Amino acid sequence: MRPSIKEILAMKPEEKSRTVSGWVRTRRDSKNVCFFELSDGSCLKNLQVIVDKEKYNPEALLSKLTTGAGVEVDGILVESPGQNQPVELQAAEIRLLGEAPADSYPLQKKRHSFEFLREIAHLRPRTNALGAVTRVRSAASYAVHKFYQERGFFYIHTPIISASDCEGAGEMFQVTTLDLNNIPKEDGKVDYSKDFFGKQASLTVSGQLEAEIYAMSHSNVYTFGPTFRAENSNTARHLAEFWMIEPEMAFCNLDGDMDVAEDFIKYVIKYVLENCAEDMDLFNKFIEKGIVESLRSVVDSDFHRVTYTEAVRELEKNTGSFEFKPSWGADLQSEHEKFLTEKVFGGPVIVTDYPKEIKAFYMKMNDDGKTVRAMDVLVPRLGEIIGGSQREDSLDRLTARLEEMNLDKKDYWWYLDLRRYGSVPHAGFGLGFERLIQYLTGMQNIRDVIPFPRTVHSAEF
Ligand code: ATP
Ligand code: MN
Numbered sequence: 001m002r003p004s005i006k007e008i009l010a011m012k013p014e015e016k017s018r019t020v021s022g023w024v025r026t027r028r029d030s031k032n033v034c035f036f037e038l039s040d041g042s043c044l045k046n047l048q049v050i051v052d053k054e055k056y057n058p059e060a061l062l063s064k065l066t067t068g069a070g071v072e073v074d075g076i077l078v079e080s081p082g083q084n085q086p087v088e089l090q091a092a093e094i095r096l097l098g099e100a101p102a103d104s105y106p107l108q109k110k111r112h113s114f115e116f117l118r119e120i121a122h123l124r125p126r127t128n129a130l131g132a133v134t135r136v137r138s139a140a141s142y143a144v145h146k147f148y149q150e151r152g153f154f155y156i157h158t159p160i161i162s163a164s165d166c167e168g169a170g171e172m173f174q175v176t177t178l179d180l181n182n183i184p185k186e187d188g189k190v191d192y193s194k195d196f197f198g199k200q201a202s203l204t205v206s207g208q209l210e211a212e213i214y215a216m217s218h219s220n221v222y223t224f225g226p227t228f229r230a231e232n233s234n235t236a237r238h239l240a241e242f243w244m245i246e247p248e249m250a251f252c253n254l255d256g257d258m259d260v261a262e263d264f265i266k267y268v269i270k271y272v273l274e275n276c277a278e279d280m281d282l283f284n285k286f287i288e289k290g291i292v293e294s295l296r297s298v299v300d301s302d303f304h305r306v307t308y309t310e311a312v313r314e315l316e317k318n319t320g321s322f323e324f325k326p327s328w329g330a331d332l333q334s335e336h337e338k339f340l341t342e343k344v345f346g347g348p349v350i351v352t353d354y355p356k357e358i359k360a361f362y363m364k365m366n367d368d369g370k371t372v373r374a375m376d377v378l379v380p381r382l383g384e385i386i387g388g389s390q391r392e393d394s395l396d397r398l399t400a401r402l403e404e405m406n407l408d409k410k411d412y413w414w415y416l417d418l419r420r421y422g423s424v425p426h427a428g429f430g431l432g433f434e435r436l437i438q439y440l441t442g443m444q445n446i447r448d449v450i451p452f453p454r455t456v457h458s459a460e461f
Contacts, residue, residue, distance in 0.1 A: 004042035013079045013087055020047060020089055021072045021097070023126065024065055036065055038073070038089075041125070044132055044278045048080065048088040049073055061096055067108060068100025068126070114448050121452055121461045129287065132279035133449055136272055137437050143271035144224055144245055144433070147264055153220040153247060158207030160226060163197050164411070171229040172202040173240075203228035206430060207246050209362075209415055212391065215248040215426050216418050222247040224433075232456055236445045237334070237382060239434060241454040248428035254364075254373045254390040257427035258350050261377055261386050262303045264431070265348070269295050272440055280441075288381075288442020295440070297347070304349040306340075308332075308371065311351050314344050331358045332376075337383030348379045361401045362415075363389040375429070379439050388429020395419040 003011075005022055022040035029035075032053050037046035051062065065071065074093040080086060102108065106120055107127065117124040124130045145155065161175050177196040178184065184191040192200045207223035214221045227244040247260060273280060273295060284292040306314075315326035315336050324333045332340075332351070341349050353371040356363070363372035377386035392398045398419055402409055409416065437449040447453035452461045 005038065005040045005045075005047045006042035008047055008077065008089075009043065009045055009085065009087065011077060011087060014077050017074050017076055017092060019072060019074050020049075022047070022070075024067055024069045024071060024100075026067060027065060034062060034065070038071070039126075039131075041131060041134075043135075044128060044282060045085065048082065048085055049075065049091050050088055051091045051094065056091060056094070061094060064096055064099045065094070066100060066102045066105070068105040069096060070098035070100075071096055114443075114445060118447055118453070119460075125451070128282060129443075130448065132276075132282050133437065133441055133443060134451070135279050136276050136441055137449065139272055139275050140268055140433075140437060140440065141224075143268045146271070147267045148220075148222045148247060151220065153222045154214065154218050156207075156211055156214045156218075156221045156223050158204065158210040158223045158225065158246075160204055161197075161201055162204040163199060163201045164209065164414075171231060172205055173228050173230050175201045175203060205229050206244065208248065208428060208430065211246055211248040211428065212415070212418060212426065215250045215428070216422065216424070219250040220247070230456075234456060235334075236447075237435060237438070239446055239450060239453055239455055240459075242446075242450065243433035245431045245433060246428060248426060250424050250426045252390075252427045253425055254352065254375060254427060257388055257390060257429060258303075258305065258352070258375055261350070261375070261388060261429050261431075262348075265377070265386075265436070266299045268436065269440065270299050273299075283441045283443075291442045294380075301347060303377070304345040304347065306345075306349060306351055307353045308351055308355065309353065311336075311340055311349075315339065318343075329355050329357065334383040337376075337378045338380070341378045341380045341383070346380075348377060351376050351378060359389070361405050361407060362391050362398070364392045365397055365401070373427075377429075377431075381442070382435055382439055385435040385439060386429050386431045388427065390425065390427040393419060393423045393425050395423065 002019060008020060020038060022038035025037040025039045025046050027034065027036040034051040034053055036049050038049050039046045072095045073089060073091050075089040075091040077087050078090050080088040107123055117127060117130065125134050178194065184194040204227060206227060207225060211221055211223050223246045225243065226241055228241050231238045231240060249256065249260065280292050309328065312326055312328050319325055321339060322335055326336055341347065352375045353366060354374045355370060356365065356372045359372050359374045363374050365372055373390035375388050376384050379385050392401065395416060398416065399409065402412060434446050434449050438446055441449065443449050447455065
């Protein structure tokens with residue numbers, strides 16, 4: 001393979017000719033010389049290519065070297081007299097691989113709005129900001145695996161099509177091969193026995209319950225995969241298809257769970273700051289001023305930890321600042337979460353011990369009978385990025401919870417078996433990967449940190 005532009009920019013000037021390929025980003029002309037910047041996506045910086053118009057003179061070709069064109073250049077790497085780059089390429093031979101006519105190629109301006117770019121998701125990775133997001137996202141994915149693999153966690157591929165009836169009902173996308181124009185019915189209801197799996201199926205909203213199965217055999221496991229929620233909320237923090245990382249640890253309580261969550265977030269931040277410095281600098285300058293410094297300080301300090309009850313008490317002191325009045329028993333609104341992180345604690349905060357009514361059936365009950373061993377990690381700008389808990393490991397209490405919540409025990413037979421045979425304390429959490437990328441880059445809209453966003457009424461590519 002040819003060296004990438006990233007590699008070439010790190011090289012010293014040399015005598016021999018080499019071939020470089022990429023796409024023209026910008027071009028400028030003086031009387032005798034044409035300069036164009038070449039990018040191949042390997043890094044934010046471009047390679048400057050110098051064409052001597054007199055020495056090299058196929059006019060027809062030069063006029064086609066416009067923004068977006070794909071080219072191959074043979075030339076000599078020389079020291080650059082400019083400030084912006086150590087080396088540049090003195091072109092000897094240029095081959096146009098694919099032109100991008102200036103009158104129709106949409107990416108002409110230096111800066112386009114993110115809204116506009118969303119409409120051309122097939123071209124937007126060629127811009128500086130989305131290009132940087134792409135590299136950071138890739139580095140962060142690697143850091144996720146690295147963190148868990150270094151700690152001996154096993155990567156479990158939990159199913160994408162879920163046939164268990166026990167996940168959050170309303171938000172699920174159904175998976176079916178039934179003919180929607182001719183649905184088989186029995187007593188007025190859909191006859192799912194005729195469907196592909198012989199029962200109702202849907203896209204997974206979480207791999208947690210399945211991850212618990214493997215935590216009960218392999219102790220420490222994690223999933224990292226796509227998750228689907230038919231969220232009708234049109235926010236800058238919700239997607240219908242997003243990626244979630246869900247570790248699950250046996251012999252672990254809520255404190256251990258919080259420790260892993262905190263170490264994990266810090267690890268990924270650190271990895272990205274160290275390995276994506278150039279891209280982070282772009283976010284620091286143009287997207288969220290000061291983000292690098294603030295992320296650095298997050299790595300160096302402890303996350304605050306408060307109970308839900310304490311958090312609500314803090315919020316009640318500031319009731320006037322909110323659209324929704326905070327009160328014990330109600331879920332924290334995103335404005336409350338942001339207030340806690342930005343105004344009260346000035347950094348990430350972990351809220352624990354939520355009222356059982358607003359949390360899932362599987363969370364371990366506290367001795368007060370009112371709250372559960374839940375924890376949410378909240379961060380400035382976004383609010384919740386992690387939701388987790390210690391799981392209920394007692395068969396009796398879990399069964400009682402199912403009954404209390406009018407859930408059918410039959411649907412949870414295998415989940416209850418985990419409490420019947422060798423049940424041990426365990427805990428885990430889910431981190432929304434796109435929210436983490438938003439946190440790392442300062443990008444305001446979650447649609448701009450995933451290559452192909454799916455949201456309500458929107459899935460083009
Ligand atoms: P929220 O209250 O913000 O909608 P949630 O309580 O529904 O989140 P969980 O079910 O706890 O979220 O999921 C774990 C994590 O997955 C969340 O902390 C968040 O980071 C992420 N997440 C949840 N829903 C979405 C979504 N629709 N799009 C992107 N990320 C999401
Ligand atoms: Mn949600």
